Amino acid sequence: MDLKPVKTRRIYEQIVDQIKSLITQGNLHPGDKLLSERELAEHLCVSRASVREALRSLEIMGLLEIKPGEGTYIRKADINTVVEPLVLMFLLEQDKTRELLEVRKGLEVEAVGLAAERALEEDLFSLERALQQMEQGLDISGNAGEKADLKFHFAIAEASHNSILIRLMNTVHDSMNQTLKTTRQLWISNTDGTAERLYEEHRAIYMAIKNKHIEKARQIMYEHLIKVEQELCKIRANS
Template identity: 35%
Template sequence: MGGGRKLAEKVSTLVTDYITQEIKNGKYQIGDKLPSERELTEILSVGRSSVREALSTLVDMGVLEKRMGIGVFVKTTELNHLVDSYVVSALMDTNLSKELLEFRLMLEMAIAGKAAEKATEQDLMKMEKALDMHRKAIECDQPTLKPDELFHKAIVTSTQNSILVKVYEYISDLLHSFKLEMLKVEKKHISLDHHWKIFEAIKNGNEEDAKEAMKEHLIEVSKRYEDIGN
């Protein structure tokens, strides 16, 4: 069963590559409607599920948008910074996804330490606002991806290092669809507790505690990813 799933993912990657290449080549512009799922199935001689998976991935990444009852349309043609063959493969290839998570761990530990040194009162207010949004989302049984991303973004912005911000944004783009998948097995209160620990360490200006709290948080995320794979 695992082999069948991996094969489907590889086929889906081929479909995604085809669509993004057609956009890059200028065949489809912003606002253009793509061929239907059935038409793409016939054009590429692949299964409907692989086409559907590819379209969903590109919708999640903001490349395409679905309009109910009408079809799928191009949302952006600026793909070089957002998606290419390697990126799509990374989202679907287990080993590459693990490498991304390892890199994210190293990057965000460094970011948390620097935030503890540099964060201003305004930065702390942004983090606290994201934490409050996270709490309310849990209480209302709503998705927590937005407040999660806002919290991590507030931390990286507080480093006052434009290179760290750019690298983080790129990694965040790569991991967006992955994060959507992770929501299915998210332990929401645990994630929020980890965020509070990170916030308190940054607020107290404790660089080592901030790094350690971020490490604990992202190791827990990695374990959930392994659970999905198993």
């Protein structure tokens, strides 16, 4: 029999669970003020030290905001509580090219679908400009194509008109920039006609957005990113 030792849960953990349940069930809302430490200790029949430890844990989780001299409040939703840990992760773990490509599939396939649904005239203009720069980059050396490529993908995020998605794209900007540069250089230097093919794929994505073909836009973007991922793996396996 696969038996595991029975663990006694600490009191503060039980307090944390109770307050989290009150939040998820809608009994506590962002901006609501909690009872004082003393009142919570009396209601829960525990020590003030246990209450204090629970409140600190909930503050670290980003669920509470403790204002000295004022009290403890349920924290309002803030995208920074999600984004800032991601920024730190990308700064500390830069050799994550394949994982970043996987993240891009999640973000950009959805972004392009939203863009096809919501893009305004100014969004289409930004995409056209990036495409033109990408096309011009076919005839010159340097990193013009890389910059235009990155600009195109960010223009899609902007066209989604989803502020959280845009923020997430901005968060991975530096890592994405380096990954895009690496994959593009490796792919183009190892495969003839790649720059032209990349341009045509981006143009197909643009046309799907312009014509509001939502599922087609998602499919083309997914296939584009899968192809980039496969080519990168192939090139690295042969290097």
